[in-house]
Amino acid sequence: MSTDDAHDPKFGEYGGQYVPEALMPAIEELADAYGRYVLENEDGFMDEFRERLADFGGRPTPLQYAEQLSARYDTDVYLKREDLLHGGAHKLNNALGQVLLAKYMGKERIIAETGAGQHGTATAMAAAHLDMPCEIYMGETDIARQRPNVFRMRINGAEVNPVTVGRGTLKEAISETMRDWATTVENTHYVIGSIVGPHPFPKMVRDFQAVISEEAREQAIEKTGGLPDSVVACAGGGSNTMGAFAEFVSDDGAERSSAKNPSGDEPRGRVDLVAVEAGGSSLTVDEEKGVAPNSATLSTGDEGVLHGARTKLLQDSDGQIMESHSVSAGLDYAGVGPELAHLVDEGRVTPVNVDDDAALEAFHRLSQDEGVIPALETAHAFGYLEENHDELGDTVVVNVSGRGDKDLETVIEETSKRDLDIAPDMSILNRVGGGGI
């Protein structure tokens, strides 16, 4: 990253600032603050951010050798444990960065959208920590299916504003938050939850999340003596993805790097970057209904403009945005970060996808084999590992973007609809009785 980043809103063709005029001064102010505080560490912003990430967030997170999976795949598998971050997902890296930045900018109020509730939870926690009033927009449908996270936001003192428009999911919540921002822009900062939205959000969120790969790259060198052959991360908007990739992007040599260099030289070589999207129930879209039963934006989407940026989208031939679908609410989004779209076009990032069934299986596998219950979003990355470990080289880092506690109810329900050999029998809970989770 360079300070030019603050004023270059594009990644190749992608990115930009497609927002209502009323928001332009705010995002220009933000781009300026991004340049000064984030990129130039003015007033020691980045130092304070890193210190709070450590003390409040629990960084660094470990890079754990996964013994059972490594044996299963005959490949050294390492887990980057973002599930251990405060709040239970990588989301806090970004939320804390932005709320702190809002404070440096003199803003007095925080708003954010949330889908699965993870970003809302992280933002509510960061806002409570930094003593900022906070309101979260969340679609009605998502409120009903992500209740524990709604509780957590409320308990952290955030207001939760239900969004009743449309299908009542993430897409609508983002639009609604932008509307609030357009009205309140002078004292309010909008903490966007992924590497999406208008510049400077995609770059700024990436930079806050890049701590994942900064740590992982160092930890991998320390543990293995070299770079990994591949880094695998799930991709919804793509913030954990770019966070896990950022420091490896320039490891783009011709050859894989797992031939470890025994001397103390800085390791070189190529690290493959694999973004695993939600294949949902099928890659086939229903143009008529405007529904894509997946959210495989990078692999199947078209270029277009959504939520302030040019990027790849799930849209119909007219340009109307489709309803995406995934068993994991956090991947259920019709857009994707413009930087990822660009890196895919450049061939630097490989987009792949894994369907609901394989993600559920991978959820159970990681839980049983490693004692780590992943978020359903994260499980997609492990679904890909199961299917394609042969292609990933000798050493693979998988980003465990979050923990699965929030998903228990969904997993049980979705598992019971399927015939998965791997799933444990849950009848004990019926036998003993009681209410919902």
Added chain:
Amino acid sequence: MSTDDAHDPKFGEYGGQYVPEALMPAIEELADAYGRYVLENEDGFMDEFRERLADFGGRPTPLQYAEQLSARYDTDVYLKREDLLHGGAHKLNNALGQVLLAKYMGKERIIAETGAGQHGTATAMAAAHLDMPCEIYMGETDIARQRPNVFRMRINGAEVNPVTVGRGTLKEAISETMRDWATTVENTHYVIGSIVGPHPFPKMVRDFQAVISEEAREQAIEKTGGLPDSVVACAGGGSNTMGAFAEFVSDDGAERSSAKNPSGDEPRGRVDLVAVEAGGSSLTVDEEKGVAPNSATLSTGDEGVLHGARTKLLQDSDGQIMESHSVSAGLDYAGVGPELAHLVDEGRVTPVNVDDDAALEAFHRLSQDEGVIPALETAHAFGYLEENHDELGDTVVVNVSGRGDKDLETVIEETSKRDLDIAPDMSILNRVGGGGI
């Protein structure tokens, strides 16, 4: 700790090995293994344990300065963030240690009891991580009120055996696990969940948990230049408590130590140790029904013998064990670790208690003011801080033994029964509809 510890089953009058004869060989074998592997680091056991605690568990956990609480109390308040440990509570320190020890001992099966489900969850995770079959005994009542943790155990591949005897809570689950062990002792290790039970459990569990205070003491010196004046921790069985106290027990000088020593000398002085028990709804017991509406064992209990050790107990005049009660399932136990009983008699640890109402308020306060949602168990420690911060000196470390995600349903229910000004309005969830959490 010294290697004599392996063969000294007592803490003053307390402790011992009051178990059925069939278990004696097993606990003798365990005491021996404890001496060799834990105390003498045979085969590098402790090195492997510490490494796994770091990589799998996420240690070290931070010691975080709590800005809002510090301002509120005009006291420097530091949070020892065990809530960030894998699984969401300090319990993993012990579970991982014992499952690993079982492996070193050549055992092939793990059993454990659980009350709130936190220890069961931690054990299930550790067993999955180390590839050991695992069965958890849990009272029927607790299964019904701690469903998310039951799900987590099952998802990690553990069997959960409902205990239907008696009230179906922790006390019965411990007895039942001991019965299993009496039958299977040759190939099975019983991972007890706190510093209770027969020797060597109380010492061994303390040693596995002592990493909390080892880190906290160093971190406090690093951050403040000296020792804290007080360490405050909640106490059920007392494992997070002794974990947080262990390294401070010998800081028993005549004067408080907060007069920081500016030179590089090893800090000296007195660190007050405060164990906060559940005051429940009242300290008054109902002898007739055999019910104590609290679990304030250290403050109000009598000496007696329970679950293999002589310790302080909640019992009626005949010696029958009472039903304890607390809004927090994890503190809801009629016994307490013998070492804590001893340190209380010695005057080294101050036993106090906080009632359900104050714990609930503290739960909301920490969530809103600091963005950290504590376990209800942990909230008791903060309830004490609210009421008695004046007596705790200038620098206080509070052990955040776990996170509160598991308690959301209880908190909402219990909050709705009370008139707590601080509690957020939860009506959004009714407005939007949907099922349980």
Added chain:
Amino acid sequence: MGLERAFADEPAFVPYLAAGDPNYEDSLAYVEALAEGGADVIELGLPFSEPIAEGKTIQDAIVRSLESGMTPDRFFEFVEDLDVDVPLVCMTYYNLIYQYGDSESRSDSGTASGDTASQEGPRPFVEKAAEVGIEGFVVPDLPAEEAGPLREACDEFGLDLVFIVAPTTRGDRLERMMEQVSGYVYVQARLGVTGARDDVDDATEASLARLSDWDVPKAVGFGIKTGEHAEEIVAAGADGVIVGSALVDIVAEGHEDGDSTEAVADRLESLARELKQGAVRGAQERPQPERT
């Protein structure tokens, strides 16, 4: 250019409706009623699934319109079917303009194809719009910085490109818009999204002052509801008033109450008349009625 003519003689009344709200036929009647009521320019909304700049009233209109089957192609038919003698402006979001050129994606169905980035950009949409008689565009999510390709296409086909100036727009950004704007400038009366409010904001006067040296007409919108509002705004120096939500409300209520098309059209026409007359009154009250 073309649209400026609508502001030449007296202050212009510029109403907005979403095309196809609540259905194709009724919507034709409603738009015609606005013309009847004195509209000088009509902003016709082509609905987009993610209208980030709209308040609840217009969002709902967009949902009704989409549900009744509105698409870009239907929109062009709609414009052709309209029997009005008033200049028409298309108000929509950039993705619809941008995708229209993507012929490959337009024909594709079933599995999305993945590499059908538009090669032609906004040109095909503008060409088609020109063909059916659209005279200009308002694109709320297209800032001046990204507007190059659309501006070029508009120039090629002789259409205007209207920009929205917000109360927060200043300095360089104003400059950039001044260079590209044509037809008229849409002066946003207050922060926020579209939606009828009850009073006129001070920000309006300040905005008009900042634009005093621009040589396009200044039409003020956001929150204008009544003839008095329109009067005040024009008295404060505006060359026209843009009114959307207050009109859409009439459509919405009529739809909900199951009123006849005629009844709703009558109400639209009479509010249009009130607004137009308010604007005209406002012009008469102005200290120096110098018109650009």
Added chain:
Amino acid sequence: MGLERAFADEPAFVPYLAAGDPNYEDSLAYVEALAEGGADVIELGLPFSEPIAEGKTIQDAIVRSLESGMTPDRFFEFVEDLDVDVPLVCMTYYNLIYQYGDSESRSDSGTASGDTASQEGPRPFVEKAAEVGIEGFVVPDLPAEEAGPLREACDEFGLDLVFIVAPTTRGDRLERMMEQVSGYVYVQARLGVTGARDDVDDATEASLARLSDWDVPKAVGFGIKTGEHAEEIVAAGADGVIVGSALVDIVAEGHEDGDSTEAVADRLESLARELKQGAVRGAQERPQPERT
């Protein structure tokens, strides 16, 4: 000492019932039926709320007994009310023995007092037990290492202290128990908790072999259910058989089915007789019937 006499002439049959199961009166009749059926020693359970060494059958008996109001004081009354001519052993957990002496805590009610550690230990309980005619104790959660104070009190009042030897007990621990045991030794036939099983375990023979040089009678328990079991066990060298769960099952079934006290007592008596006769047969089959 006292209890050894019960093993002197022929192999002893040692039944167990929880005193007060399912209620005080019936339980008196049931215990008396066991005496009638040929019991040589009776182990009377004083129920403790946390019976960690018992299987489900005896746990349930303990719950029934506690719910019917059994307490240590009622237990002593029970013993006094019993009309039997057989030596009685009290089987209970250490906390009840230990607390009985704690007069301060016994009198206290309402808020527990916090510093009422027993000063007298097990002595008051033993004294009272001796007074009502109890002749010995089995305390499943009291290992030899912790048994000093109880052993002393027993010596003072002339009672026996029975220890349980498990299949896993060996070496030093055996020695320690041999030094302290009196009356008889309870040989646990297999690992686990109490509960009737269907076959005789090999572990029994091995245990008996390990104890061959002990000079107290060896009574084998855990899992004995029928006359044939008793026969086998005694044939293998035991001096007596201890039977609990099989008898408790009869009480439990009678209670559930609402059978009359007499009917249940009859069934107990006849199973007692079968067990006693089995034991006697076993003695006749022994290779060398040398009795200590």
